[in-house]
Amino acid sequence: MHTIISEIFHGLSFTTEEINLLCSKLKKSTIDKNSFLLKEDDEVYDMFYVHKGCLRSYLIDRDGKEHILQFAVKGWWISDYISLYGRHKKLSVSNVECIKTATIYSISKAEFDMLCREIPKVAYFHIKKMELAFASFQNRILENLSLSATQRYVNFVETYPTIVNDVKNYHIASYLGITTESLSRIRTELSAR
């Protein structure tokens, strides 16, 4: 249990008391493939750290089409951030599904906030994580605005080679905002050089 703390808060060192506090808030669980951590209209309180496996968060639009917001593999946190972090929201607008059998550690946002206040270095660590996410969000928006589907696919494969192994092609298509048919054509085109 000690080791998971240094995995989650990599680079930080804690007193025994701090470790005990952290451990008391993080609940370990194993998640089966195809099961859900969150479904639309659920109440959202928790965020999930992925130690093993792979999950995705996605949303279904009015036309019934799925759009993947995020994948999460080892080292990532996942939840319905639109609800959890948003201004007025309470119920989940998105779904969090396990794609590959996973081991996760859950904590409620309220408890996490409390940890940030009890242990300031956790807060600074969180800020740094958020800043990195901030930069990569801007990058993703920029790519959506400026790149062709082919270029976005190439970038995705280069940036997240680990994820590519864990997910189906139609998941990648959904993340990139294209159809499975288009992705298929892109892939044959690319393999033909």
Next chain:
Amino acid sequence: MHTIISEIFHGLSFTTEEINLLCSKLKKSTIDKNSFLLKEDDEVYDMFYVHKGCLRSYLIDRDGKEHILQFAVKGWWISDYISLYGRHKKLSVSNVECIKTATIYSISKAEFDMLCREIPKVAYFHIKKMELAFASFQNRILENLSLSATQRYVNFVETYPTIVNDVKNYHIASYLGITTESLSRIRTELSAR
């Protein structure tokens, strides 16, 4: 000078010492329309709080096309977050330009980090701000994935009526990822009901 602190950190209250510290780090300046706070390849150290006026951050792709990442009006912070928050970056990849004559307060990221450590409530305030931004980024990505150009325009106008007054149509087009011609057609289409 006291009032700007309670504008920037709305909802927090500070001791006189804290206010003095905060004020000593925030540099006020007036920015002319069409001038730049940052240009591509500049070294990026600072972030900018907008008290008045309007700015935009944008990027130029390989084809020479501009893509707007962010607008900033009263109450918003703006910078080149890809460089400032990113992992390995140093030089600016984007441009920050004044669209409407502005009054801003600048602070370096290093000094801001220091303030977060000196005054913990500033850190918690910052976390909350980042979380809100996080949620709205996810929303923007989702809209780019799932909505038509027309729907994104309607959403933009509803969500940011203030900004619409300050910026040109071709700025909105660039933010939405469409051409000015397309936006023009969308607008005539909408006004015809």
Next chain:
DNA sequence: CGCGACGTTGATTTGCCTCAACGATTGTGG
């Protein structure tokens, strides 16, 4: 084996882009 999930391929459609020309509006110097 047979069925469902996944991926591919083809024909056609469509939303938005490109290129080009032309109004409308704003700003500036004489």
Next chain:
DNA sequence: CCACAATCGTTGAGGCAAATCAACGTCGCG
């Protein structure tokens, strides 16, 4: 204060990337 230019917005014709619709191949698994 007008004249003219630059900037901004609109309109039209044609093109292209990706979507849609439909059918079929392939793989893995009960």
